[in-house]
Amino acid sequence: MNIFDEIMHRLSSKTRIRSLFKDVHLEDLERILERLQAITEEKRTSYEAEQAKNKEKEESIEQIRQMLEAKGLSLSDLGVAEDDQPKKRRNVSKYTFEYVTKSGDTVQWYGSTTGRLPKDFQAYLDETGKKRLDCVIGEEA
Structure with a gap:
């Protein structure tokens, strides 16, 4: 509380x-x-x-x-659409990452450079001291 x-x-x-x-x-x-x-x-x-x-x-x-209204005009005549408001979009770049699990398997994961990671990937980063971007093998797949 x-x-x-x-x-x-x-x-x-x-x-x-x-x-x-x-x-x-x-x-x-x-x-x-x-x-x-x-x-x-x-x-x-x-x-x-x-x-x-x-x-x-x-x-x-x-x-x-x-x-x-008296002039017979609308906002679209002025170059402004009434319902158009700028839409906020997040541009999050996504990548294909490659890492090695504890069992020795090489895994590819598709995601962004922010947010939560698969547990295996987080463990790999913790063990090796690498950053996410060090594991990128492909961009915007």
Whole structure:
């Protein structure tokens, strides 16, 4: 359980709160409450500012759409497809690796230079002190 979950658990019931603060003086408890109220107000102000910013942005988008519609244009006419967003692709190079197992068999394995390895291959690398790229015999098979 992380610290946030622990705090939420403690503060989720009056009984737990009472037991948590049973030895705390009233002045200290009031000071804690003032700080929590200040933080709450900061969060509320920040949230409202973010909401206002988002509303302004949505209104601007709607105005632009109406302008385009009035002119008979679409985003594709501007060279931008509405649904096209750049797709993030990982370019992971794959290789064919060759290694020798403990029993003496030569094995070829196809994979990348990152991620988990077959146990035999990891044992081979540990024994020989080689790196993965030292065992490459073919690229992008």
